[in-house]
Amino acid sequence: MKAKLFKKATAIGLSVLLAAGSLTGCGSNGASADNTAANETVVKEAESGTEPAVAPEAAGDGLVFKVIAMNAASPYWLSVKNGAEKAAEEMGSEYGGIKIEYVAPQEDTDTQKQLEMVENAISQGVDGILIAPCSPTVPHDAIVEAIDAGIKVIVIDQYLDPMDANGFFGTNGVNMCTELGEYIADNHLDGSGSYAEMVFNMTSLASIDRYNGFIAGITGIYPDMKDVGYQITESDINKTTSLVANVYQANPDLKCIFANNDRTALGVLNGIKELGIEGQITVCAVDCNLDLLKAMREGTIAALSLQMPYNQGYEGTKKLISLVNGEEIEKESDSGSFLLTPDNMDTDEAVAAIQQYIDGYKPEDSQ
């Protein structure tokens, strides 16, 4: 009877192993990390004990890039991944295939998890890392370690502080939202009433920069207009809906709400619809999706600042490839932004910008 239990436990253990093994088969495609030359799996006793034992593969045997996003749920990062995979596909043949591995913590507040991901990438010995940091400082030391170990690191979307990676490629959130704020002030406000900000958190620089930028934009034109302050939404649509109701109750003279990401914007729209105050409030936001575009057509959203997530992935990967080749790149470059308004939303430029988020978008899709 004990023998039976042992057999059962072995069977279960083996099936776990087999399951994981077979999943490996369908999980990896293209060149896998099968490099015997650089394959040092021996436990090494390094001086500081922090050096990884595995060196990245030599070029020509296939490259592995880790894309470490801020969270596993937002479609923004999937656009980044798509861009990265496209670049990998285009350039891959020269290098024996480039594999893009995509990881992210469940929530963008789990800075420790993201730190782990950088450390694991170092253990794995990848060739390059494309990372959008959840926090400007938490992954810093690990990124430096990675670079010391010969891994190329490009930081996208949000700043690392201090910027000790090989390169930064992201939107200047401050400028982007200042432009947005100015546009709104010019076209929709007259200095009376108040405005509020819905931010997804106060941890990541992206969120903080956009917030600061927007306020700068408004106050540049109407310095005396009342700012009722920010609310933290944690990118939760339901939560944001409730927060809108609270803010409006407290400030009946509310004229404008700024949402600094797509989820937050959706929550704001819901909130306004529930309160029935669509006409009274000017809504503007960062990022886009089909629902937000439809709302723009209907007139409930005044303007959207669009980033270039696809480009961040695409160009970011190309920069990594250049670095692997030993070429120099610009240390810091702006991935660009586009101010989308109801007036320009059907122009070719606008459509291209929207396609950064929604692959194959056509103006008919949002009608």
Added chain:
Amino acid sequence: MLEFINISKSFFKNKVLDGISFKAESGEILALAGQNGAGKSTLMKILTGIYQADGGQILIDGKEVHFTSVSDADAAGVGIVYQELSVIPHLTVAENVVLSQNVNRRFHYLNKKKEIAQTEEVFRRLGVEIDVTRPLGEYTASTQQLVEIAKSIYKNPKLVIFDEPTTSLTNKEREKLFEVMDAMRKEGMTILFITHYLEEMYRMADKCVVLRDGRVQYYGAMNQLDKGELVNLMIGQRLDAFYPKIESYVTEKTAVELSGFGGGIVAPCDLKINYGEVVGLAGLVGAGRTELVWMMIGHTKHSYGSIKIDGRDVTIKDPGDALDLGIAYINEDRKNGGLHTGMGIGFNILLPSIVKNRADIVSSTGYINDKEARRVSDEMIVSLEVKCVDADQKVMTLSGGNQQKVSIAKWIAADPQIYIFDEPTKGIDVLTKSRVYDIIRGLAKDGKAVLVISSYTPELIGVCDRVEVMSKGKIVASFGQGVTENDILLVQ
């Protein structure tokens, strides 16, 4: 109507039933006697389709049957009334009875009127008057048990097994039960009656089958079997006296003194227990005995009066305080209040000793000496003859009698001065009962003060120096040696 022919069953290398053969006729009550582990429950599980026999045949009305599931047995007309009640308190009596029938039929529409009529019919057959439209939860446990019986009668079984039905019943309720069983017998049903109480067997059964070690030791008329012989066949040895001889060890020193002590349903009571004395507390269920004792040990709060231990006034806020003062309470409810059934025997035995910081096991910092602890629990296991593999065996796997031994052992190990036994022989077999009586008298000999609550008057008479009787919350009488059951019954 029922015949077992050469039934055998083994679990791995353990032969539990060996060549069981006997018959039970219609309109007959057959008592199935035997110690725990003799094979009674295994045989019943085979008859109700839970187990399958390895060899032999079962005939019902002359035809061989093979039960592979409980529903097979059910369909063949075999019913069983368990000790454990399965009651849905907020549904009515009728709904409870009917629900138990419809378990397998998912979309069966329950016609309320028909439900009520059919249920009332069943109770009529049993000779029981009951309002079937009241929620079952409003009735007492013994009435709920009658409902259990109704559930099995509803299906019109040919044979009904009663598994230790009187354990939780008062005398009056037991009488009612016997009336019902008699009614069923008159209707022509076959009844297999399992009980530990010998008097009940003699009272109700026509025939008797005695099992021991998986074999039939006797099969014949009940009244042709001498009581001593019955016990002999059951336990394989001669038990000269069921109750130990009473020598008085009573001292002058008072251990517990209650003055005007009471609360809740218990009126202010006076009670004194001396060292070396065994005092019995008789009374009906609901008379307030357990309630009184729970206040003594601090499990519930008392409203008036005082309690003195060793002549000093004490405040007991919880059973922990009681233990500190040297009072042990052996709970009536083993499963829920007396034992940690999911833990090992050793864990259970050692707990009060650890709480009391028994010096040889627990250091001043609370560190437990595992070796010494193990020695103590092994000692207790041997001295109380707990049948087990080792001290790590989980208590839930022990028989009722062995569980009771553990629940007593744990207190002996803590070396208290005062023992309170609440229904100490409930649901345990004959041999263990006798052993418990020996233990109780042994404690008195060691100079301990003992209080025994029991609803089984003969055992109080047989074990105690003195019997107090409680009725409706008051102590109404006190009897010394030589009291009869009748005396006590009259006063209750």
Added chain:
Amino acid sequence: MNTPVVKEKGSMFKKVLGNQISVVFFILIALIIFFSVGAKGFFSAYNLKSLLQQTAVIGIITVAQTFVIITSGIDLSQGAIIGLTTLIASGMMVDLGLPIGVAVLAALLAAVLVGVVNGFFVAHVGLPAFITTLGTQYIIRSIALLAKGGNDIYNLPPEISNFGRGTIGGVFPNLAIIMIVIVVIMHLILKKFSFGRYVYACGSNVTAARFSGVKTKKAIFLVYVLAGFLCGIAGIVMMCRINAGIAVCGDGYEMNSICAVVIGGGSLFGGEGSISGALIGAFIMSVLSTGLQIMGFSTYWQQLITGIVLILAVMVDTIRRRRSQGME
């Protein structure tokens, strides 16, 4: 006549596979071997050190959760306590300029206070642990967010990150050592001291425990206070890891500690569980996460596989449990 205690000469298998700890240990070793072979870079000094550091925070709160779950309770406020602790400690150092020792002590005190609140409501008032600790989770999280308006605290004294990345003898991470010390001490308390017995007694059957003389309210209260304290330490460890005070960090970590305890043989019904089993459970989860990442799996696959392993481990535990009961 005495019935001798029958000592069955149990087979080795019974000893080894008779308890969940051995089973999960076997699973852990199997996983480590599997990843060492299949994931280049897994079996390296750097990665093993990484693993220890990565498991430190979860490992410590898993120890706390073990105590709580054995009493048939649950502590959902663990993650919130971690966040609060990092914030208080950081705030004291950065905003108030207090010495590190004082800041750490103040943060630990706050964590203990949360434990006291939890313990009071669960043990003395008698509220269900699930609701109570869920309530404290929300309250503590909100307090942490209100304290700095949701902002994070950076620019901690360099000693913090140095300690966080530091090692003993160049090999063993400081943070892992803290975890190991806590594990060893708590394991001893649970198994070898009377308090541990009271914990099991309360969880297995609180009524029987009370009747046996155990001061059940006191014991359960202390369990939650201890849990709060340990989560406070976990919070300090977290702060050393991320070198910041972030109110929302640790969010959801209690789910992982509950998983770990259950994988290790703990029962949500109480009365069962062990620290060694739970710790192995915590390592199984972090080994899986790291190993799969190094093999190149995306986050979505990791979640799936971790879920499967959790179910398998609990299945094995349930089967084993049923077997041992059916044996008699």
